[in-house]
Amino acid sequence: MGFKNNFIKFSKRIIREKEGIIRAISIVRNDEWKKYKKFLGKGYEWYIITPANYDYCKNVFNLNIEKEEFIRVLKERIKVLKKHKEKIQLSIFLCKIKKFLDDQLQEEIFKEAFDFFQEMNVTPKFFFPIDMVYNQFTINLARKFGLEELTDFDLFIIKPLLRILKLFKIKSGFVNNFYKFLKIKDFKSILYLIIGELRDVKEKTVHIEAFMRGDMWNVIKRKILGKGYTLFVITPVDYDYCKTYFNIKIDKIEFSNTLKERIKFLKDNGEEIQLHVHFCQHKDFLDNDLQESKFHEAVGFINSLEIKPKKFAAGWWVFNRKTLDIAEKYGFEEIFDYTFNPFKKKIKLKGITLSYVHKYWHDFDFI
C-alpha cells in the first residue's frame, strides 16, 4: 500500500479479532456497556466511537436517543475508562464504499471526533476504520491528528479467498458478509461457501440501495436493467442508513423524490420490484416498534407507486420471528434469508415462506 514509503512514522498493524482490543462501537447502548464493563482493568485497548458517528450508531445499533444524550452517555463512559486507566483509541466510520468517500466528508468526521477527544482530554494513537474503508487521504488526515497506527483485521482464510474470487470476477453477498464468516471454522462450512460461490443461481437478487447517487444510477441503467434480476429496493425509511453509508448530501424530501422517480423508472422498464428495509445490524438490538414503524412507512411508500411487493429481504439479513408476523400482516408471502449453505431448502411457516439465498448482490457491487 506504500504507507511505509510515504510515512515514516505511520504503521499498519494487522491483528486477529479479540487480540487485546475491544471495538467499543456500541458502547452507548446500556446492554452493550454492561458487557464491555467486564473487560475493565484487563489491559485491553478500547477503540471508542465518537459523536462524529452518531448517525451511524443510531442507525446500525437502533439507538433511540438524541445526539445530546448520546454525547452525555459517551462522556460518562469514557470517564469510567479513564478512571480505570484504560488505553483509549479511535473507531471511526467514514463510508461503506471506498469509491463514495470524499475528502470533505473525511475532514468533517475526523475534526468532530478530535474536537470531542480534546474536550475529554484523550489522545488516541491508533485508529480502526470501521468496515475497513479508507484511502490515502485518510492516512494523511490521521497523521495530521497525531495518529500513528491504523489497526486492521487479519481476516484469516477470508482475505486470500476473496482474492481468488476476485480473480474469477465473482462478486456477491459473500464479499459483503465476510464478517459473518470470521466465525466459520469447520471445513464443511468453508467447502459449502466455495461451492455456493461457484454455483450458478436461478433467482438472481440485487439489493438496490445506493441508487440515489448519480454515479450509481448510471451503473444500474447500464449493468442491471434488463438482466432479469429481482430488485429489492429501499424506501425513504432508510434515509439515515443511506446518508451515512453512501455519503449522500441531500435532504429526506429530495431523497424521497429521487427514489420515487427511479423506482418508477425501474418498474416501467419491466423490472421485478420487491422490498428491502434495514432494521439494525444485530439481532439483539431489534425491537418490535422499530420493525412496525419501518414496515409501515416502507410499505406505504412502495404502495403509493402502485407496487405491491410480495417478497421481503431485511438489511444485514437481520430479522426475527416478529418480522415474519409483521410481513405477513402487510401481505408478504416470502421472506429471504442468507445462508452460506447452498443446499438449504425453503421452509413454509403458516402464511409465509422462508427462502434462502446463498448468493446475492448489492447495486454498489457493480460500480
Ligand SMILES: [Zn+2]
Ligand atoms: Zn441492504
